[in-house]
Amino acid sequence: MALDTLQRPKRKNPILRTRLPTLPPAARSRVALGLTAAAARGRFELQVCRDCGAVQYPPREVCHACLSERLVWRAQDGRGELLTESVLRHAQELFFRERVPWRVGIVRLDAGVNVIAYVHANVATAPVRVRVTAALDRAGQAVLVAVAAEGRTDLSDDAKLREMTCDPRFRKVLVTDGKSPVGQAVVRALAAAGADQLWVGEAEPWKTFAGFAALGDLPQVAIVPLDVTNGRSVRELAGEIGAKVDIVVNTADCHRTFGIAARRGIETAQLEMDVNYFGLLRLAQEFAPLLKARAADGRAGAIAWVNLLSIFALSNYPPHGTYSASKAAALSLSQALRAELRQAGLRVINLFPGPIDDDWDQLELPPKLSPDAVAAAVVAALKGSVEDVYPGDVAQDWLARHLDNSKALERELSEQAP
Numbered sequence: 001m002a003l004d005t006l007q008r009p010k011r012k013n014p015i016l017r018t019r020l021p022t023l024p025p026a027a028r029s030r031v032a033l034g035l036t037a038a039a040a041r042g043r044f045e046l047q048v049c050r051d052c053g054a055v056q057y058p059p060r061e062v063c064h065a066c067l068s069e070r071l072v073w074r075a076q077d078g079r080g081e082l083l084t085e086s087v088l089r090h091a092q093e094l095f096f097r098e099r100v101p102w103r104v105g106i107v108r109l110d111a112g113v114n115v116i117a118y119v120h121a122n123v124a125t126a127p128v129r130v131r132v133t134a135a136l137d138r139a140g141q142a143v144l145v146a147v148a149a150e151g152r153t154d155l156s157d158d159a160k161l162r163e164m165t166c167d168p169r170f171r172k173v174l175v176t177d178g179k180s181p182v183g184q185a186v187v188r189a190l191a192a193a194g195a196d197q198l199w200v201g202e203a204e205p206w207k208t209f210a211g212f213a214a215l216g217d218l219p220q221v222a223i224v225p226l227d228v229t230n231g232r233s234v235r236e237l238a239g240e241i242g243a244k245v246d247i248v249v250n251t252a253d254c255h256r257t258f259g260i261a262a263r264r265g266i267e268t269a270q271l272e273m274d275v276n277y278f279g280l281l282r283l284a285q286e287f288a289p290l291l292k293a294r295a296a297d298g299r300a301g302a303i304a305w306v307n308l309l310s311i312f313a314l315s316n317y318p319p320h321g322t323y324s325a326s327k328a329a330a331l332s333l334s335q336a337l338r339a340e341l342r343q344a345g346l347r348v349i350n351l352f353p354g355p356i357d358d359d360w361d362q363l364e365l366p367p368k369l370s371p372d373a374v375a376a377a378v379v380a381a382l383k384g385s386v387e388d389v390y391p392g393d394v395a396q397d398w399l400a401r402h403l404d405n406s407k408a409l410e411r412e413l414s415e416q417a418p
């Protein structure tokens with residue numbers, strides 16, 4: 001199969017009925033979900049036996065070599081040899097039948113196991129060296145993909161595998177807050193990545209923000225009024241553009257730092273909740289049904305929802321106690337949104353950056369993420385096949401500590417109480 005470059009999608013014929021979405025089969029055993037949990041973070045992991053070192057595939061309860069139950073998930077480099085391949089031209093499942101032919105093969109990993117994987121169009125005919133990666137299919141489950149051992153390995157270079165990405169090229173995107181440094185950086189990065197249309201929300205038109213007016217010079221950008229703390233504002237914008245949006249990137253964020261005792265009253269905390277939690281809820285209520293209705297239009301349809309959360313959503317960081325709480329609430333709601341949108345094959349991507357180099361994190365010690373780094377992570381997540389993104393060293397460090405022992409992380413962070 002030849003490589004196929006992404007083309008601008010044809011305009012949809014408004015007379016044709018919108019297809020109902022079909023999804024690949026999603027049932028997995030609990031142990032097999034370990035593969036999905038790693039793929040959601042962009043990693044290919046397999047179980048390894050702590051007693052004899054044997055690598056396991058498919059995922060299982062006990063070691064295939066020594067029957068030990070001490071199996072742990074470990075990152076794999078995926079290097080191996082494509083032994084044999086085949087092109088599937090028939091399928092029982094509707095999702096696969098709509099999309100035949102599929103190129104699949106058996107890869108002998110250097111780690112010692114054979115896996116079945118989709119084969120990227122950039123891979124030469126078997127036998128050949130390849131690298132196996134894990135990706136999320138449209139049902140949000142892990143699948144394995146064999147890509148060329150060297151050179152470009154973008155899933156979006158292959159017409160079939162592209163469906164596992166949410167490439168913003170030729171897409172119509174709503175960025176909910178374009179005024180913040182992160183919002184501006186996200187708009188510029190999406191424009192550079194080839195987005196066709198960018199609606200950029202402006203909450204308080206009477207306030208000026210450095211750099212915001214210049215966004216209007218980008219040919220793809222239309223500034224639109226959007227205040228996520230106002231239900232009517234969200235509803236009016238959804239009525240105007242909701243039926244055209246392919247990707248929502250929710251950059252609306254309210255961060256006023258401080259712990260519990262530092263301020264009297266709850267007004268500041270309420271404002272954080274109103275933007276970070278209720279703002280997401282208002283957006284989801286108005287825009288999610290419209291996105292779901294257009295999810296089956298493929299390349300000309302709705303595809304993804306991105307939330308700018310915070311690493312503080314995983315565990316409360318006392319100097320930013322109320323902000324952490326609002327982001328934890330938003331994380332929980334995003335999981336509900338993900339469950340609802342996944343039924344239509346739409347992907348919800350959450351970003352968990354550490355402290356960002358802006359006004360509200362000025363007391364944090366470096367390293368801090370630049371707004372451009374956050375924006376690059378948004379674009380990379382859309383072009384790839386992931387659900388959860390932890391950009392930067394601080395976020396990676398917190399995640400590792402959280403996965404290792406979430407209670408220990410809570411105690412470590414409590415040492416930072418204001």
Ligand SMILES: [Zn+2]
Binds near residue numbers: 049051052053064065
């Ligand atoms: Zn073993």
